[in-house]
Amino acid sequence: MRSLPHSSLGILLLPALLLVLAASPPAAPLSPDGLALLAFKAAVTDDPTSALSAWSANDTDPCRWPGVACVNTSSTEARVAGLAVAGKNLSGRLPPELGSLSLLRRLNLHGNRLSGAVPPALSNATSLRSVFLYDNNLTGAFPAFLCDLPRLQNLDLSKNALAGPLPPALGRCRQLQRLLLANNGFSGRIPAATLPQMKSLQLLDLSSNSLTGAIPPELGKLQALAGTLNVSRNRLSGAVPPELGRLPATVTLDLRFNNLSGEIPQSGSLASQGPTAFLNNPGLCGFPLQVPCRAAPPSASSSTPPPTTTGSGGSAGGGPSQPMKTSLIVLISVADAAGVALIGVIVVYIYWKLRDRRGDGGGDDEDEEGRGLFFCPCMRANTCGDSSEGSDAGGDGEKKRGNGSGGGGGGGEDGELVAIDKGFRMELDELLRSSAYVLGKGGKGIVYKVVVGNGTTPVAVRRLGGGTAAPERYKEFAAEAGAVGRVRHANVVRLRAYYWSPDEKLVVTDFINNGNLASALRGT
Structure with a gap:
């Protein structure tokens, strides 16, 4: 068979190439x-x-x-x-x-x-x-x-x-x-x-x-x-x-x-x-600043003038009054002092009489009254007042008045502040007397910042709620607290102590002041 010349082969392939080019779409423009x-x-x-x-x-x-x-x-x-x-x-x-x-x-x-x-x-x-x-x-x-x-x-x-x-x-x-x-x-x-x-x-x-x-x-x-x-x-x-x-x-x-x-x-x-x-x-x-507000001095127009004493030689028409004698002033002052002292003696006498009548039973009542006020003196950033957190804390305090039953830390009656960290030297009374204010409130209770002593050792105290718990739960609570207290990690806050009583559970940790979450998320 005789082969076709190259010119004839190119003429035959040209229509096929045109068909391929026509079938491929052009490049799409940018949107x-x-x-x-x-x-x-x-x-x-x-x-x-x-x-x-x-x-x-x-x-x-x-x-x-x-x-x-x-x-x-x-x-x-x-x-x-x-x-x-x-x-x-x-x-x-x-x-x-x-x-x-x-x-x-x-x-x-x-x-x-x-x-x-x-x-x-x-x-x-x-x-x-x-x-x-x-x-x-x-x-x-x-x-x-x-x-x-x-x-x-x-x-x-x-x-x-x-x-x-x-x-x-x-x-x-x-x-x-x-x-x-x-x-x-x-x-x-x-x-x-x-x-x-x-x-x-x-x-x-x-x-x-x-x-x-x-x-x-x-x-x-x-x-x-x-x-x-x-x-x-x-x-x-x-x-x-x-x-x-x-x-x-x-x-x-x-x-x-x-x-x-x-x-x-x-x-x-x-x-x-x-x-x-x-x-x-x-x-x-005013509160919470440690700057007391000064009382405004009374104005001259609102002050009450002292009463005037009319002497025997004074006229009914408002003539000049005679000054009181020095001896009369001394007599009135002595009588006032004696009256105040007598009232004080009576009050002290009544107090001791009532205490003697109460006998041994009175001590238990006083202890329970002190426990009823447990949380408000400790966290006293006005949280027992008008705020929502305060009303919660105050409500729990009223609920605990006169409650003499239940087991505290270790199964006792009063509860105990247990130090997990050996470096924690705070007593329960010191924690109660310290000034504090609310940091936040959530489903796991209220968190307070507590400033201890001279103000150089702040801690965070989380109140886990006031519901009465069974005494047998104390061992489980103490075991978990001990396990958490042994954790040492740069991103885990250190547990310092805990408190357990029938109506009060507290967890004391280090206070970490590191800005807010919004700044951390934005990297500012």
């Missing part, structure tokens, strides 16, 4: 979400860690880019739902094209050097739930347009250079749960009329700004607060409003480093706050 992300890359002027180097227009799928998270929709292409490029020291600005990411739920660009204002077009990203732009160099006023985002729950703009007053438009942030504006330059008064409208707010941090005026009582209407209310390191003045006592007992107040004055109210949850909530306010006094 609109990818173009918006490239606009952000173009707005970045310095990328020292090459965090955005893999973002390329030649890549048709932005969902594979570092820091980008996508979600599948009913359409054929995935949409950008998260942008997290944090702590990369990026310099530049926020482009308005980010507002075109209509399904973006989380924007996390904290820990960079982004500058300029927050673009108003960002309010077009209506699916945003969390915006974390803290620790940048953003300037301008508070971006009130972000309150138009219908699903926004978390807004953190702290550690920037934002300035100006807090606008009334904050009231439109009705879905906001966490608002952090610390370490900026905000000034003026806290908008009182706006705060009650933020019914979902759980955490509010306005610390380290230049806010002035009084603390608005309307802050007490934020019933959804569950974390921290921080207005420290401002220029606030005036008194602490008693309405703050209406806040839930779980709220931690921070009013430090202001110009507040007057006596600290002891209403509601204010009574359970520790002294650290009120420090560095030179004009504040």
Whole structure:
């Protein structure tokens, strides 16, 4: 058979090649979400860690880019739902094209050097739930347009250079749960009329700004607060409003480093706050600060003038009165002293008579009365008063009055403070007399910080509840406490002692002062 020439073979293969090229689809263009992300890359002027180097227009799928998270929709292409490029020291600005990411739920660009204002077009990203732009160099006023985002729950703009007053438009942030504006330059008064409208707010941090005026009582209407209310390191003045006592007992107040004055109210949850909530306010006094409030001197207009004595030569028309003789004054003073002494003798006589009648039985009653007051003198940060924690402690104390049954530590009647750590030198009486305040309350009881002796040895005391337990449970409790006490680990708090009685179980551990959970999670 004769072979075909090369020219004839090329003519035969050309139609087949055209069919193959027609069957292969052309390269798909970059999606609109990818173009918006490239606009952000173009707005970045310095990328020292090459965090955005893999973002390329030649890549048709932005969902594979570092820091980008996508979600599948009913359409054929995935949409950008998260942008997290944090702590990369990026310099530049926020482009308005980010507002075109209509399904973006989380924007996390904290820990960079982004500058300029927050673009108003960002309010077009209506699916945003969390915006974390803290620790940048953003300037301008508070971006009130972000309150138009219908699903926004978390807004953190702290550690920037934002300035100006807090606008009334904050009231439109009705879905906001966490608002952090610390370490900026905000000034003026806290908008009182706006705060009650933020019914979902759980955490509010306005610390380290230049806010002035009084603390608005309307802050007490934020019933959804569950974390921290921080207005420290401002220029606030005036008194602490008693309405703050209406806040839930779980709220931690921070009013430090202001110009507040007057006596600290002891209403509601204010009574359970520790002294650290009120420090560095030179004009504040009263509990829990160790600054007594001075009694106001009576005014001259309200003082009662001394009665005048009319002598025998005085006229009925109000003539000049004669002064009392010195001998009469001495006689009246001696008579008063004698009367007071007589009353004291009678009271002492009655007391000893009653004690003799009670005999041996009286001692048991007195011991039981002392045990009935066991917890309130120990944890006396006004926890026996108005606060919710205090009412619980006080209620348990009343419940224990006159209860003479039950076995204490080791099966005894009174209970015993057992030291697990040999270095623990505290007696039960010393623990009872020490000052303390509530740290927190949960399903496992109330935790108190107890300052012992000269204030240099704080411990944490957890009250495990007041329900009566069977005496046979003591051995099980002591065995578990001994096992925990032998644990030595850097991340496990050391158990120092425990107390067991029929109605009271206490666990004494080291007090670890290491900030709060929010700071640990954010790495600040």
